[in-house]
Amino acid sequence: MPLDVVRLRVLVAVARTGTVTAAARELHYSQPSVSHHLARLEAETGAKLVQRVGRGVRLTEAGRLLAERGAEILGRLDAASAELAAHVGLRAGRVRLAAFPSALGTFVPAAAARLAQDHPGLDLRLMEAEPPEALRLLRAGRVDVAVVFRYGEAAPEDDGVRLVHLLDDPGLLVTPAAYGDAGDLAAYADGPWIAGCERCRAHLLALCAEAGFAPRVSFTTDDYVAVQAMVAAGLGTALLPRLALSAHRHPGVRVSELPGSDRRVYAATYGEPPDPPAVAALVAALLPQEDA
Template identity: 60%
Template sequence: MLDFLRLRVLDAVARHGSVTAAARELHYSQPSVSHHLARLEAETGARLVQRTGRGIRLTEAGRLLADRAAEILGRVEAAAGELAAHTGLRAGRVRLAAFPSALGSFVPAAAARLARDHPGVEVRLVDAEPPEALAMLRAGQVDVAVTFRHTVLPATDEGVRLTPLLADPGHLVVPAPGTPAQGSSTGRRTGNARHVGAAPEAPAVQKTRTAAPITQKSQTAGGTPGTRAGDGAYDGPPGGLAAYRESRWIVGCERCRAQAFALCAEAGFTPSVAFITDDYVAVQAMVAAGLGVALLPELALTAHRRPDVATYRIPGATRAIFAATYGEPPDPPATTALLAALTTATTR
């Protein structure tokens, strides 16, 4: 194995054609340079330099080795520069997988903050539900996965490190009062009127209010049933979920609908499923049209909120949102910076 420092000496001698100049550049003494050249000749078994009066020139073998030494030194210096840029966040790449309502709410703000603070770091975003995102994380296809866990579901994140981001309350979504869907025949029968479960009459401003950004205050369920929450929702529908036992329900995939089914079971009934979709825009359109009621997370209402639907915050329907990473700590600098940006974007 050739000694790296001796290759540096040979490179300096080749460029300057002088032991004195090479010693000056390397901050070595002239005898030290001559010693390194002699040792390198012993290692290679070839004559590398030939003295000519006051100067020195390379032999054919010396020129061949010097050319390769220059290539090696160039690559090492390039690698050192790239590593310094990476650790200093002047360059790099970080990949994030997140579910749709996260991509439609806080993830863009986090990505924009990272790009602003570290413009040399490239951020790549992938749309993926938690199971797919975690699989991509374990396979090394992404660096961070934004995922969620319902309180009624078992933990499935063994081997993955989780950074808590926020608690995302669930909301019952119904047609807004005063809309045509309030009298739809798809709902339950109460007295002489048929309803899909419209919200109680609210001030006129409620009809046009959209969900406000998630705040720490709005991340916990509570309040008095029938009163407006800070984001324009109502906490706890009168009569609870049991009041919607005869309504038709719009639910999501098997994983997401498990929470709705569990909450309805606690209220003493099994929901009658009319439609199945994970598209929260489509869910609100169906509710507004009077096709049923639904349970949506607050993030979905933050990303998109129709003025012709009303919402009740449902105690116990909260899901926990995490940023997941994989492997032994510490995380790479770009990953750590992205986690910090996600935390900032969800703490307002």
């Protein structure tokens, strides 16, 4: 028997909010209505999806599995609805973009302005997310385009994710300005380091291994403003991409480019080509402009 979309939404809401009461409030249903939909979904699937725990409920393993898949299905349905709206001459509709912080602080606003100028009827939604989370949102249909970066040693993305190269972003060694010449990685082998997101940290470890040492990471933060402030205060050395320094440059740091430390920045979409018109328009706006 086909799954009922309304009942899937109820199960996903219960999984997301944690209680029948909160799910009912979010969906604007009564609590008995939510309980009824859950019971009917269990009858339709032949699986126990929720367990009573005190005054609340807990999803079973089958319930968690169906909720996860249901979230993906509902995300794709919502995306399809937005795509159909945007298909009519790009005069209406919504397109959603997730991007990492230094992209949002540099080239994404200009791209958003170009999109608004060329397609004033499109509603662009922006969300901040590092690449792993942005790709999860993309696969679940919660965003239409994800601006992500990859290093040479990164594993390939899953099937279904298509990448359009936007730019190369050199890596910069960031040291306190008071130290004088920044030197190379090996010069800071014995000192503390400041690491960033999961992909950036893995890249730093790989570069340091090539230089013959394992860095002592004393601080971890995704905030490139905070990273530079800590470096300027003498708390450690860091590796940052040029985009981060373009978005914000602390006067108390010195930088030097590290050969072979570039990351490649992409616009990622999901699913079989061609992209919907609104998605294609957003990707085109993200590409470097000839007059830039």
